[in-house]
Amino acid sequence: MVTVLYITANPKTEDQSFSLSVGREFLNEYKSINPNDQVIELDLFKSDIPEIDADVLTGWGKLQQGGSFDDLTASEKAKVVRLNELVEQFVAADKYVFVTPMWNLSFPPVLKAYIDSICVAGKTFRYTEQGPQGLMGGKPAIHIQARGGFYSEGPATEFEFGDRYLRGILAFVGITDATTLPIEGMAAVPHEADRIKSEAIEQAKELAKTFAGQTVNA
Numbered sequence: 093m094v095t096v097l098y099i100t101a102n103p104k105t106e107d108q109s110f111s112l113s114v115g116r117e118f119l120n121e122y123k124s125i126n127p128n129d130q131v132i133e134l135d136l137f138k139s140d141i142p143e144i145d146a147d148v149l150t151g152w153g154k155l156q157q158g159g160s161f162d163d164l165t166a167s168e169k170a171k172v173v174r175l176n177e178l179v180e181q182f183v184a185a186d187k188y189v190f191v192t193p194m195w196n197l198s199f200p201p202v203l204k205a206y207i208d209s210i211c212v213a214g215k216t217f218r219y220t221e222q223g224p225q226g227l228m229g230g231k232p233a234i235h236i237q238a239r240g241g242f243y244s245e246g247p248a249t250e251f252e253f254g255d256r257y258l259r260g261i262l263a264f265v266g267i268t269d270a271t272t273l274p275i276e277g278m279a280a281v282p283h284e285a286d287r288i289k290s291e292a293i294e295q296a297k298e299l300a301k302t303f304a305g306q307t308v309n310a
Contacts, residue, residue, distance in 0.1 A: 094129045094308060096122070097185035101136045101192045101203040110275050110289055111238035115191035117293045118236060118273075121300035129304075132185070136202045141178070142171040143205045178209040183216060186308040188233040188267070190258060194240065199254040207261050216265040226266020232306045233262055233270040234299060240279030269306070273299055 098119055106112040123131065142148060151168030155161070164172065182188075192199040210216055217226050235258055243252040255272050262270050275292040278285040 094186045096131045096187045098133045098189045101200045103137045114292045115236045118296035118300045121297040125304040141205045175209045179212045182210040190235045193238045229266035236273045239276035
């Protein structure tokens, strides 16, 4: 059975959000085609996503120096365990869908915390004599991103960092089969917002058909 990890990073409700509403249409279309696939929804704003802080670094340090798990404080244990759960969940999935808004040219900070949790040497990548090598190859991903302005072409292209960073991280861990669906211009031309959303939904449904047919070669 194929497992799809559907990751959202938006504090709004679906009816208030362009990215989440389009993402839901994508997911519904995907499920209608592959009803037997397992879909795990991970709402980063409603989940425990620890930041890499002093507790985490200290806890990891104790373990790396040969200490036992019992040597960790309660806070260190909780964060280390949760971070391990997140990376194991990511590794176990076969396909990935990221749904985000553009915030200040990037994405919400909780997504960066999540990215930090899944970039783990020995699990999603490894170091070799030729440099780092991703271990997640053969798995497809899609990023549905809502942008208030226009960043796909023109002079503003250079200011889009969220999708570029996410795609870079995915490539780093070996996921090079990644597609982006930008939903953009709603703030720049608000009178066109409904049309932009409708067109994005149709594009999402078509992408869902392609995504549903993609095989996993992990």
